[in-house]
Amino acid sequence: MKKAAITGHPVSHSKSPEIHSYWLKQLGLEGEYGRVEVSPSTAMDFYQSLKDNGLDGCNVTIPNKEIAFEAAQHLDDAAKAIGAVNTLWLDEDGVLCGSNTDGLGFLGNLDQGCPGWDNNVNKAVVLGAGGAARAIIWALQQRGFNNIHICNRTFEKSKVLADYFGGNVSAQPWENRSTDLEGADLLVNTTALGMKGQPKLDIALDKLSKKAVVTDIVYTPLMTDLLKTAIERGNPVVDGLGMLLHQATVGFAKWFGQMPEVTEELRQQTIKSMDLEG
Numbered sequence: 211m212k213k214a215a216i217t218g219h220p221v222s223h224s225k226s227p228e229i230h231s232y233w234l235k236q237l238g239l240e241g242e243y244g245r246v247e248v249s250p251s252t253a254m255d256f257y258q259s260l261k262d263n264g265l266d267g268c269n270v271t272i273p274n275k276e277i278a279f280e281a282a283q284h285l286d287d288a289a290k291a292i293g294a295v296n297t298l299w300l301d302e303d304g305v306l307c308g309s310n311t312d313g314l315g316f317l318g319n320l321d322q323g324c325p326g327w328d329n330n331v332n333k334a335v336v337l338g339a340g341g342a343a344r345a346i347i348w349a350l351q352q353r354g355f356n357n358i359h360i361c362n363r364t365f366e367k368s369k370v371l372a373d374y375f376g377g378n379v380s381a382q383p384w385e386n387r388s389t390d391l392e393g394a395d396l397l398v399n400t401t402a403l404g405m406k407g408q409p410k411l412d413i414a415l416d417k418l419s420k421k422a423v424v425t426d427i428v429y430t431p432l433m434t435d436l437l438k439t440a441i442e443r444g445n446p447v448v449d450g451l452g453m454l455l456h457q458a459t460v461g462f463a464k465w466f467g468q469m470p471e472v473t474e475e476l477r478q479q480t481i482k483s484m485d486l487e488g
């Protein structure tokens with residue numbers, strides 16, 4: 211029986227076991243997905259001897275994503291571009307392979323939540339310049355966005371990211387986040403602003419075309435103030451929960467051999483278990 215787990219420190223709050231258990235049951239597959247606490251000091255050894263630790267693969271969460279990147283013997287394009295690994299598996303020769311599935315999760319969520327969202331697109335505005343922004347910028351480049359603006363509180367961080375991704379990605383001052391929306395086809399919030407317990411995201415959408423898609427990676431609450439404001443003015447919106455669910459599909463397929471589906475039932479189950487609409 212194949213075994214996988216969420217690894218990191220801490221992992222007690224992770225919803226991944228519930229998501230993978232849902233798919234194992236739905237697809238009638240034998241398999242197990244658990245939680246393993248792995249501190250950064252032991253992480254390299256742990257990932258390099260995954261099988262000896264009773265696992266065929268795993269997800270990697272904070273603070274081990276960069277260590278997993280170093281541990282993997284083979285990295286796919288997404289992992290290489292993003293510089294961090296959140297999914298590890300052993301191939302048929304026992305080689306430890308790593309991917310970063312956040313970018314694909316972001317795309318899968320928009321494909322499902324707003325089909326056709328990437329038709330004739332050009333400009334995207336990305337708020338934030340952390341790990342999530344890095345994965346999302348990679349994903350947007352895959353889908354042909356020719357003009358990606360990063361607005362981040364710390365300009366230097368957006369500049370580093372813009373330089374890393376190259377020509378069609380530029381750093382914009384955080385103060386310009388509202389005016390910079392002119393001509394954008396997509397607005398993405400990758401910061402923690404608007405999350406329960408965090409400050410509000412202060413942005414005016416007046417300059418944004420009503421056709422532009424608005425999405426937030428924050429999903430606590432599910433309907434952030436940004437998404438509410440966008441809906442009120444008629445913009446199509448996609449909430450952030452689907453990114454969490456879609457990013458998990460890739461690892462599941464690697465470990466258990468079948469690509470699972472993000473169903474409405476799974477979404478509702480996750481909303482209930484996280485008390486997201488409460």
Ligand code: ATR
Nearest residue numbers: 338339340341342343362363364367400401402409
């Ligand atoms: P993740 O890996 O989830 O992207 P992160 O690397 O901690 O998380 O990035 C968090 C992002 O939210 C950063 O872009 C951060 O801006 P800074 O680079 O200036 O730190 C942004 N962020 C967090 N709190 C913020 C605030 N109060 N105002 C503006 N941006 C904020």
